[in-house]
Amino acid sequence: MKLRSEGKLTITEILNWLLEDQLISEKELKAIEQFSVRWENRNKELTEIICDYQSDKNSHLAKDFSNTKLNEWLAARLKLPLYHIDPLKIDARAVTAICAQPYAERFNILPVKVDDNAITIAVSEPFEREWELDLSQLHRKKFKRVYANAKDIKRYITELYAFSRSVEKASNRQVDKGQLNNLEQLVELGNSGDLEANNQHIVNLVNWLLQYAFDQRASDIHLEPRREHSNVRFRIDGVMHQVYQIPTAVMGAVISRIKTIGRMDIAEKRRPQDGRLKTKNENVEIELRLSTMPTAFGEKLVMRIFDPEILLRDFSALGFNQREKQLWSKMTKQAHGIILVTGPTGSGKTTTLYSTLKQLATPEVNLCTVEDPIELIEPTFNQMQVEHKIGLDFASGIRTLMRQDPDIIMVGEIRDLETAEMAIQASLTGHLVLSTLHTNNAPSAISRLLEIGVKPYLVKLTLLGVMAQRLIRTLCPDCKEKTDISDEQWHNLVAPFVIKKPESIYQAVGCNECRNTGYSGRVGIYEIFQNTSIIQKQITDNCDANNILKLAVKDGMKTLRLSGVEKIVAGISSVEEVLRVAPASMDS
């Protein structure tokens, strides 16, 4: 096929290529052509029209295409590598210096990578090559063309140029004033009245970062000052990703802006501070918890994102299977007793607790919490925050709640004897108490309680059960591949249990959709331990955690590892991920 060297791609051209490659019939070609001239399709991208034709209720194609498939095919036909624009991988400052925004918009081209001797440009119009001459005169470098979706190019031209303009203007402002302090005053002024124009750039930058973080499903935003250029990193599915580098002076202004809206003391930079702020993403209120820390190059700020849609979820979405749902629901429907959720920080305990409480919080019950800090404000709960300054800790918090005629009490964490004793007191007087504890598996919660000094007979009497949990990454549905596992590997994975090896399992590969990690999203794995009469007999002053674990397993408890194995069998996660996250079922 000969490719011409000017003019725009047309729908007829693409349809004829599809016909040549026997992907559509002559009849289908005519039908799509007719569809494409409809008024509602006038501004659509060519591949989009073909996809929309397929979803039109009066039409169907013998061979189905997704937009991704169609773009893959088209790029191959044009003999250009297909490029997926990932803003996290693009150096916004470097690429926007290649050409001005109006120029990029005119040809719908986006520089995506700048190397020492070559510049990579994403194009959607392969035959329009005028720009190549202009830009090569300007830059004296080789140009590599890659094909990208026209809509994506348009969107990221707007976004990346706006971002780098904000950084640049904020930097210039810096040079004008010479000092960081001046800018900080501006930020403060801005908050109390109208925003001054120059301050607006910092505001834009902050809005930008937040929007990006939400789009990328980040759980945390890290702002890390360094000598000249400071780092912005996101944590996505538990793994850190470098996002941007911005001048350190600008970073200072960005951090000050966030501290201002988080009602923190912006003058104080040597003392670590905490704060919180609320914002909206697509009309969902999102809470951010802020924490600063003084470092060698200035103040570092971490924003933890609390999306209520993530904190409050349906149990199936959390990864509970039918049996786990039943067990957990039976346990949490008791009128009194203590239920504990255990696991390390970041294992999803809060999500489980909030989601559970949300189901229990009917108009007929009084549900109170004492938390440190309150992670999500839920209108159906009565939430109280621990305040050490005035002596309001977990233990005294429970004491206060007890006078509030509660039915259900949630205590953020049990970490000392006083809190444990108050929780037991509450349980003995007819209340349901939910809390968290730091232990590796569910049965060792018993030995942990005994260690901090709780009397064995009180544990026996009040503890209903314990759920241990972890979060494992789920395989990216776009790239996961079938793989084999040897009998020995399988045996080691499930030991000491005997479980039939599945016909096939999946492994992580990596593609554009999952930024080459092979994973996208996370799901919980659970170990639900019930304090049955058999177990209760074992709770003594010198009881052995391992022994309790063995008894629980014999009694039908499914370990964390086995819960992970279920996710492997279901093709949701990989062997590597389960081995990484879930501890072995038993030591010996």
Ligand SMILES: [Zn+2]
């Ligand atoms: Zn993938």
